Amino acid sequence: MSLxxxxxxxxHLWKTSASENLYYMCANSTSHGVCNWVxxxxxxxxxxxxxxLNGTIPDLSVAxxxxxxxxxxxxxxxxIYSMLRLGLPVEPRKKNPSGLEFDFLADTPSSFNERGRVMTGHxxxxxTINLAEADPAERERMRSEMAEPYRTILGHFRHESGHYYWDRLVQNSTLLEGCRELFGDDREDYAQALERHYENGPPExxxxxxxxxxxxxxxxxxxxxxxAHYLHIIDTLETAYHFGLKVRPRVGSDESMVAEHDFNPYWEDDFQLIIEHWLPLTFALNSLNRSMGHDHSYPFVLSQAAIEKLEFVHRVVRLSALE
Structure with a gap:
């Protein structure tokens, strides 16, 4: 958990200057150069x-x-850093049937779409993550085709991990009824709901x-x-914390837009404090992006209902970390 x-x-062995503990590089570093963990x-x-946690890696004979x-x-x-930092269970499925596993699979570019042979999902x-998501041109094409304001590899990982932790932390727990009150009844036919979404789009x-x-x-x-959105918030605020950022606009006198990121959100119980720091930070991030001629880095508006759902996620995470 440190750099x-x-x-x-x-x-083949390494150590830090501050310790005599010995380490070796991960095999995916020495063999393929794709890892920097020890x-x-x-x-x-x-x-x-x-x-x-890897199950299937890509065919490395393909250029x-x-x-x-x-x-x-x-x-x-x-x-995985976020999962470990939050104290959530992270175990290989090979050793624990309730654990986690990743498959990185590839299709030909012509079949890279939401209903192609390789489906990103859980x-x-x-x-399973479609390898084409790592190609910026293909990812942008899909982002435009699906009318998504935000589409990133990390976003996919965070979203699919949400399905995994719903199964592990919510489905068979005392939290299920509270989850249904906020998010709706998960027993609704999923295939029909998905078909309705792709045919009609979201409600107005x-x-x-x-x-x-x-x-x-x-x-x-x-x-x-x-x-996924909760993880976006927590991880970005942690980065702001380590950089010692402070947001204080010089235009206007709205004290609600002043925020000094002087706490680590990974250790914070009070979700209200987290959201109070998040909104000023995203306002600043979007303003900086616009000054560079880019779209908003944070293209979202959080309603009160959405914030309540994020707070519920926070509660599930904190309760799980305490167990």
Whole structure:
């Protein structure tokens, strides 16, 4: 859970200047150059805690696949860092049937669409990501085709992990009824809901209840989109905290827009404090982006209903971390 500088001990062992503990590089680093995590010698595992979660990796005999996989692994590490930092269970499905696993699969570019042969999705702990998502041109094409204001690899990872943790933390818990009160009845036919969404689009007033248009598809998707959004918030605020950012606009005198990011959100119980810091930060981020001629980095507007759902996600995470 930290970034360190290592020095070589011999041809395969490393240590830090502050400790005599010995480490070796993850096998996906030494063999393929796609990982920068290390393994303690005492673990006696070839892969780091992140790469142990892999089920299927891309066919590396295909030109370009290694580079695309490296992009995937970089973003996956941001997800796994958040999971570990939040104290959530992160176990390989190979060792625990309730654990997590990732498949990175590829189609030909002509079949890269939401209903192609490789579907990005989650099924009983297995998260499948279409390798084409790591190609910026293909991802932008799909973003435009699906009319999505925001589409990133990290967003996919966070969204699909939401489905996994709904199964693990909510489905068979005392939190289920409270979840249904906010997000709706998850027993609604999912296939029919998905078909309705693709045929008719979201309801006209979706912004009043949901964090995104796709969240209106089905309660499962509402949860997963809210979960992903929660991780966006927590991780971005942590970055602001480590940079010591303070937002204080010099135009106007609205004190509600003043925020000094002097707390680590990964350790914060009070969700209201988190959201009070989030809104000024995103206002500043969007303003900076517009000054550079780019679209908003945060193309969302949070309604009160969406904030209540985010707070519920926060409560589930905090309760799970305490167990």
């Amino acid at each position: 360190k500088s290592f020095e070589p001990v011999d041809n 393994v303690e010698v005492s673990d006696q595992e070839p892969f780091c805690v992140c790469c142990r 370009g696949n290694r580079d695309l996989w490296q992009v995937m692994e970089t973003e996956k590490r941001r997800l 099924n009983q702990g297995l998260i 007033n979706w912004q009043e209840q949901y964090v995104s248009s796709y969240a209106s598809t089905h309660p499962w998707e509402d949860w997963a989109e809210s979960w």
